[in-house]
Amino acid sequence: MHKKKVLSFGELLLRISPAGVEDESAEKQPMLLYMGGAEANVATALAGWNVPVKYCTALPDNFMSKHVIDYLEYKGIYTSSIIHSGSRIGIYFLERGADLKGKMVYDRERSSFSELTTGTIDWDKVLRDVSWFNFTAISPALNQNVADVCLEAVEAASKKGITISLDLNYRSRLWKYGKDPVDIMPQLAAYCDVIMGNIWSANTLLGIEVNEHIHDKKSKAAYLSHSEKTARAIIEKFPKCKTVANTFRFDGSGNHILYYTGMFTENQHFASPEFACEGVVDRSGSGDCFMAGLIYGLYNQLPPQETLNYATAAAFGKLQEQGDATGQDVFTVTKMGTAK
Structure with a gap:
């Protein structure tokens, strides 16, 4: 029996970053190109961890899109749900090692994905072999039309009893x-079964209360306590979320980087x-890796602690990868997660 697929929906972006001095080709080629986009990053991780995953986006019908699709297929991602429309692939420019809140410039206006409208994607067909639908808050941030497409998608997925996950990017x-x-x-969010983010994005995107003075406490226990409080508030506001x-x-x-996470499920935190490193x-992509790790654990019905450990180790490991x-792979992530 074929396992049903995870569908990741969002805009594929090409990322351009300056080459570092350690890159051998830096003198000849001062810029490096990477495949990006939060939902594509999630799909790439899941495919590498042997979860059947397909990716839905909009790309122009040109030679560059063909190379992009070839690469996605090479990574083991199903691409039959990619539609061809519009005239350009979105781009973003990022300083090497920079936080996405820092030295970053978007060039994605009038991209194929940003011009999507309701009725364009046949969700009944796209969701036919799917048991999980994943998207992020980046898509509805583009414009009202794309926000409407996201609503169209989660309504269709919900009617089919598909698990829906949201990254509060x-x-x-x-x-x-x-x-x-x-x-x-x-x-x-009202349609979502799984919501991932942080206590600040939950406040900005969903209106969940956040303690503005939490940083004053400088305490891991205080942050994790707030994580539970935020999670309970989300579940109370959106009862479908588990x-x-x-x-x-x-x-x-x-x-010095410090990283840890919290997860609330089955009435337990x-x-x-x-x-630390x-x-x-x-x-770039660390949060996407965490989302992929969550999906990996929940899709494979791993125990909650094991799921959280895997997702956290994967996200932390991504910080040391270029692109x-x-x-x-699963062995590397699992080994890191159990070594703690």
Whole structure:
């Protein structure tokens, strides 16, 4: 019997970053190109972990899209749900190692994905062999039309009894079309079974209360307690939701990075091991890797603590990888997660 697939829906982006001095080709080629986009990163991770996954996006009908699709298929991702429309692939420019809140520029206006409208995607066909639908808050941040497409998608998935997961990615450079996130996201979150983000994005996107003075406490126990409080508030506000995960990453003095997470499910709060390192190769895609890890554990019906440990180890490991998507395999992630 063929296992049903995870469907990841969102915009594929090409990322351009300056080459570092350690790159041998830097003198000849000062810029490096990566395949990006949060939902594509999730699909890439899941395919690498032997979860059947397909990716739905919109790409122009040109030679560059053919190369992109070839690459996705090479990674083991099903691409039959990619539609051809519009005239360009979205791009973003990112300084090496930079946080997405830092040195980053979007060039995605009038991209194929951003021009999607309701009625364009045949959701009945796309969701036919799917048991899980994943999307992020980045898509509805683009414009009202794409927000409407996301609502169309979660309504269709919900009618089919498909598990729906949402990453509360907040991008302040988006949300420029006259709507605040809290005007749009709660309607989408109401359809979701799994919600992942952090206590601050839950506040910005869903209107969940956050303690503005939490940083003053400088306490892991206080952050994890707030994680549980936020999760309970989300589940109370959106009763369909059964699992909420919150991540915490702190950049300390020098290059010190501290990372841990919390997850609330089955009326119990779980905390991950604490990970720390000196320096980061690439911050981009770490949260996507965590989302993929959550889906991996829940899809395979792993115990909650094991699921959280796996997702956290995967996200932390991604910080030491160049590019947007992880290349870690299950053994590597599991070993890191159980070594703590």
